[in-house]
Amino acid sequence: MYVAVKGGERAIDNAHAWLAEERRGDPGVGELTVPQIREQLSLAVNRVMAEGSLYDPDLAALAIKQARGDMIEAIFLIRAYRTTLPRIGHAKPVDTGAMACDRRISATFKDVPGGQVLGPTFDYTHRLIDFALAAEGEAPRSEQADPLPGTMPRVTEYLNLDGLIQPEAPSDDTPPDMTRQPMEFPAGRSLRLQALTRGDEGFVLGMAYSTQRGYAKNHPFVGELRIGTVAVEIDIPELGFAVEIGEVVLTECETVNQFTGSKTEPAQFTRGYGLVFGQSERKAISMALVDRALRWAELGEDNLGAPAQDEEFVLSHADNIQATGFLEHIKLPHYVDFQSELELVRRLRAEAQQAGTSAESGGTAPQSVEAAE
Amino acid sequence: MTGTTLDIEARKGWMSLLAKAPPARLASLFEEAGARPGFTWLRPPEVGGVMLRGRMGGTGAPFNMGEMTVTRCALKLATGEVGHGYVQGRDRAHAERAALVDALMQTGRADELRATVLAPLEAEALVARTSRAAKAAATRVDFFTMVRGED
Numbered sequence: 001m002y003v004a005v006k007g008g009e010r011a012i013d014n015a016h017a018w019l020a021e022e023r024r025g026d027p028g029v030g031e032l033t034v035p036q037i038r039e040q041l042s043l044a045v046n047r048v049m050a051e052g053s054l055y056d057p058d059l060a061a062l063a064i065k066q067a068r069g070d071m072i073e074a075i076f077l078i079r080a081y082r083t084t085l086p087r088i089g090h091a092k093p094v095d096t097g098a099m100a101c102d103r104r105i106s107a108t109f110k111d112v113p114g115g116q117v118l119g120p121t122f123d124y125t126h127r128l129i130d131f132a133l134a135a136e137g138e139a140p141r142s143e144q145a146d147p148l149p150g151t152m153p154r155v156t157e158y159l160n161l162d163g164l165i166q167p168e169a170p171s172d173d174t175p176p177d178m179t180r181q182p183m184e185f186p187a188g189r190s191l192r193l194q195a196l197t198r199g200d201e202g203f204v205l206g207m208a209y210s211t212q213r214g215y216a217k218n219h220p221f222v223g224e225l226r227i228g229t230v231a232v233e234i235d236i237p238e239l240g241f242a243v244e245i246g247e248v249v250l251t252e253c254e255t256v257n258q259f260t261g262s263k264t265e266p267a268q269f270t271r272g273y274g275l276v277f278g279q280s281e282r283k284a285i286s287m288a289l290v291d292r293a294l295r296w297a298e299l300g301e302d303n304l305g306a307p308a309q310d311e312e313f314v315l316s317h318a319d320n321i322q323a324t325g326f327l328e329h330i331k332l333p334h335y336v337d338f339q340s341e342l343e344l345v346r347r348l349r350a351e352a353q354q355a356g357t358s359a360e361s362g363g364t365a366p367q368s369v370e371a372a373e
Numbered sequence: 374m375t376g377t378t379l380d381i382e383a384r385k386g387w388m389s390l391l392a393k394a395p396p397a398r399l400a401s402l403f404e405e406a407g408a409r410p411g412f413t414w415l416r417p418p419e420v421g422g423v424m425l426r427g428r429m430g431g432t433g434a435p436f437n438m439g440e441m442t443v444t445r446c447a448l449k450l451a452t453g454e455v456g457h458g459y460v461q462g463r464d465r466a467h468a469e470r471a472a473l474v475d476a477l478m479q480t481g482r483a484d485e486l487r488a489t490v491l492a493p494l495e496a497e498a499l500v501a502r503t504s505r506a507a508k509a510a511a512t513r514v515d516f517f518t519m520v521r522g523e524d
Binding site for chain 1: 381384385388389392393419420421422423424425426427428429430431432433434435436437438439440441442443445447457459460461462463502503504505506507508509510511512513514516
């Protein structure tokens, strides 16, 4: 029987009104503006853009404000907004080789051409709380030096010259799009990369960490990590040519993994690849590790049954909006479902009790155990 | 400049410059340049998404990354020139100004607009890019080797 229950409108309205008041907090404290969030919580903005799968810093900052800083709620808002946008088209694949780098490091070659450029990094900070930030002060200023050249050579290209690393086959195939077709398995690498780049940072990090710790051993070097600005170029159909219509900040990570060779391939290095919206280096490195772990079949490696090798497991659980939707729905009213379970448990207990009574008088009671399963 | 002799490379250049310009800066330069022309919409500003793509390993097969907000519009000046605006983000006024400048660059006002709008935008974009590259350069590591004092 399905029972429709009405009511609760007033409670819901009042709950939302209180939510708005709590969001604002103490009115004696200045209200956060969207530009303040965009400029001063930019890494949070980056995460919302990456997992919301929509590059728009102002919109992500607004979502963070609306969500009171709950990142998954903010990502949810962006995903919902994204579905309302008509698709104008697709851009040409970004040329990360032409990136204007803010940061570019290699853990494999000390004297890499172009140099080790640290950029605005938390690395080498002492992770001590800086109480000076609690006081208002003058805006800090960075140092400057002779500008870097426009582009940086790609580290894996050096290994590629000697044939020491598995090459990437160039292609201009149209990649599948998980926002347009339902996910099917086996997914293939392009779909995996799309799912990973918008996947939950914590989940992808956990999967990557598991491979480092030995679940399908995958402990690569970061061949190169670069963060910077790339141009976005799209074909303008009504004009018949392509125009660079914007710029996005991306983080790219290329890992170099040892590969001892297979029956058909000589010993060489293999690659994992991460590319994420914004300055998101933990996510990009994690993505590269998981990408590499999921490539076991194409590289002829053994399936060790590790979670990070299981494409269906990883891709089905990487999306935090899907996950939280299913998880959080269990807090919504399930009165009728629960009522039926309650009745079942009461009946089973009554039957067991009855059977117990009759067992004492010589009967048996196995059927109640079966019924409970 | 007429439609037939329109240099595509030059047009790509200014359309890109207008698209990447800070919207508030383009607005003030355009208002200063004065004489906003009459026009009719061919396509009023529309906000949509463009799917961005990357390549495996940076150079291999493409994959979809995620979308970017884009606003586009098309308009026709009273004198007949058609301007297109395609800009990143959701700023309809920005797309409209980009399309107006695109159209005006096909008229006798091209040189004037190049000097008053495009040249300052280009110079400022160069300063912004160079300043960022200079800050990055200051964080480049200079390795040095310790002499160990052995013969």
